[in-house]
Amino acid sequence: MTFSVRAGLKKFNIDYNFEVKNIYEYYAKWIREGKLKVNSDWNKDLQIKFTVQDPCQIVRKSYGDPIAEDLRFVVKTMVGEENFIEMHPNRSNNYCCGGGGGFLQSGYKEQRLEFGKLKDQQIQKTGAAYCIAGCHNCHAQIHELSDHYGAGYHVVHLWTILCLAMGVLGPNEREYLGDDLKEVNVFHPETAM
Amino acid sequence: MSDQVVSLGGKKRSTFIDKVKELLPEGGNLSLCLTCGACSSGCPATGLDGMDPRKFLRMAALGMDEEIEKSDWPWMCTMCQRCIYVCPMKIDIPQLVFNARALRPREQRPKGILGSCDLALKNPSTSAMGATPEDFAFVVEDVLEEYREAQPEFADMQAPIDKQGAEFFVNQNSREPVTEPDELVPLWKVLHLAGVDWTYGSHGWAGENYCMFLADNDAWEHITRTTANQADKLGCKIFLNTE
Numbered sequence: 241m242t243f244s245v246r247a248g249l250k251k252f253n254i255d256y257n258f259e260v261k262n263i264y265e266y267y268a269k270w271i272r273e274g275k276l277k278v279n280s281d282w283n284k285d286l287q288i289k290f291t292v293q294d295p296c297q298i299v300r301k302s303y304g305d306p307i308a309e310d311l312r313f314v315v316k317t318m319v320g321e322e323n324f325i326e327m328h329p330n331r332s333n334n335y336c337c338g339g340g341g342g343f344l345q346s347g348y349k350e351q352r353l354e355f356g357k358l359k360d361q362q363i364q365k366t367g368a369a370y371c372i373a374g375c376h377n378c379h380a381q382i383h384e385l386s387d388h389y390g391a392g393y394h395v396v397h398l399w400t401i402l403c404l405a406m407g408v409l410g411p412n413e414r415e416y417l418g419d420d421l422k423e424v425n426v427f428h429p430e431t432a433m
Numbered sequence: 434m435s436d437q438v439v440s441l442g443g444k445k446r447s448t449f450i451d452k453v454k455e456l457l458p459e460g461g462n463l464s465l466c467l468t469c470g471a472c473s474s475g476c477p478a479t480g481l482d483g484m485d486p487r488k489f490l491r492m493a494a495l496g497m498d499e500e501i502e503k504s505d506w507p508w509m510c511t512m513c514q515r516c517i518y519v520c521p522m523k524i525d526i527p528q529l530v531f532n533a534r535a536l537r538p539r540e541q542r543p544k545g546i547l548g549s550c551d552l553a554l555k556n557p558s559t560s561a562m563g564a565t566p567e568d569f570a571f572v573v574e575d576v577l578e579e580y581r582e583a584q585p586e587f588a589d590m591q592a593p594i595d596k597q598g599a600e601f602f603v604n605q606n607s608r609e610p611v612t613e614p615d616e617l618v619p620l621w622k623v624l625h626l627a628g629v630d631w632t633y634g635s636h637g638w639a640g641e642n643y644c645m646f647l648a649d650n651d652a653w654e655h656i657t658r659t660t661a662n663q664a665d666k667l668g669c670k671i672f673l674n675t676e
Binding site: 241242244245247248249251252254256257258259260261262263266267270275276277295296297298300301332333334335336338339340341342343344345346347348351352354355356357358359374375376397399400402403406408409410412413415427428431 | 475477478480481482505508509510511513514515519543544545549583584602606608613616618619622623626627628629640641642643645646647650653654656657658661665670671672674675
């Protein structure tokens with residue numbers, strides 16, 4: 241993950257000849273350059289609402305607000321500006337979801353869910369049906385928060401909605417989509433397993 | 434007023450907080466706390482195990498090393514750094530927490546984190562789920578072939594491993610190849626449609642790093658070196674983290 245690589249290279253004085261980047265920045269770049277033909281037409285009538293989790297490791301701990309802006313540009317392009325709802329606080333000031341730092345594997349489940357209560361309330365307040373979480377730890381934790389506190393919002397990766405918005409998301413690539421999106425804009429529906 | 438100077442006995446013993454200060458640039462500003470409580474009021478870990486960030490820092494400042502060593506709270510703080518972000522003195526409490534984790538003998542740290550770190554050390558994949566480079570290559574090739582056939586628009590899609598000279602070195606969380614391989618495909622499609630020249634590495638392809646969470650510096654360094662060396666060996670310009 242972004243932070244462990246960046247911090248590790250520095251902390252251990254490791255020589256390297258590459259730049260360390262995060263893919264959010266490139267998703268935004270590729271959309272701006274017209275390489276990824278993404279639009280929100282699929283959501284024009286559906287009007288499904290999305291919010292986004294700013295992963296601590298990528299935003300606050302690595303690239304700051306500029307990458308949070310890239311993330312928003314990508315999300316708004318995919319789902320439509322009017323269908324994006326911010327959590328508060330957000331960007332570099334966002335609350336951690338409680339999935340980071342090894343918490344998911346530490347065995348302190350009760351405390352982890354208590355920690356995540358704040359995140360769950362933030363998401364519930366947006367009223368969004370989907371929370372986009374580009375980080376796997378966030379993804380797993382927020383998924384569990386939705387179940388545990390009963391709100392039932394869905395948690396999805398960015399790449400899923402990117403492909404949905406480009407019309408290339410197949411029927412078997414929809415593990416985390418809810419029933420409202422399982423049948424929308426399906427690419428090669430005949431391949432459903 | 435007495436003209437005798439009161440002297441307190443002996444040299445101050447070295448405490449945990451002093452050792453951490455030596456490790457950090459500017460001593461992590463650990464002596465600068467104004468006790469304002471901004472850290473604790475905005476911390477989701479406040480109240481867990483009867484602790485909060487300000488209290489933890491104060492305990493360290495008071496030399497309560499034994500209590501710190503016994504506390505489970507360092508494993509409930511995610512080191513998310515929001516406390517530094519809101520702190521007027523930019524005090525590095527997360528580094529205090531990281532080093533507090535390391536006070537505990539390695540084998541007594543939480544089993545789940547320990548197990549994931551140990552799996553990552555088992556083979557050059559550095560996967561916290563223990564998948565070998567061969568497992569990874571098998572899944573990638575198998576899924577790629579299936580999708581190229583089923584979705585002819587993507588018949589030219591690539592998912593190379595160890596492609597010399599590729600521009601991007603892409604890493605991948607183990608969860609997809611190990612538990613939900615179909616979820617690999619949307620990322621590959623995005624890279625394909627963007628016309629990106631990219632590769633995975635047979636070594637260091639796994640994006641996660643539980644050794645960092647375990648506060649095992651040697652293992653964290655090993656994982657970072659493995660993946661960085663592979664990217665350099667392949668001559669990649671951009672190390673692209675997918676999360």
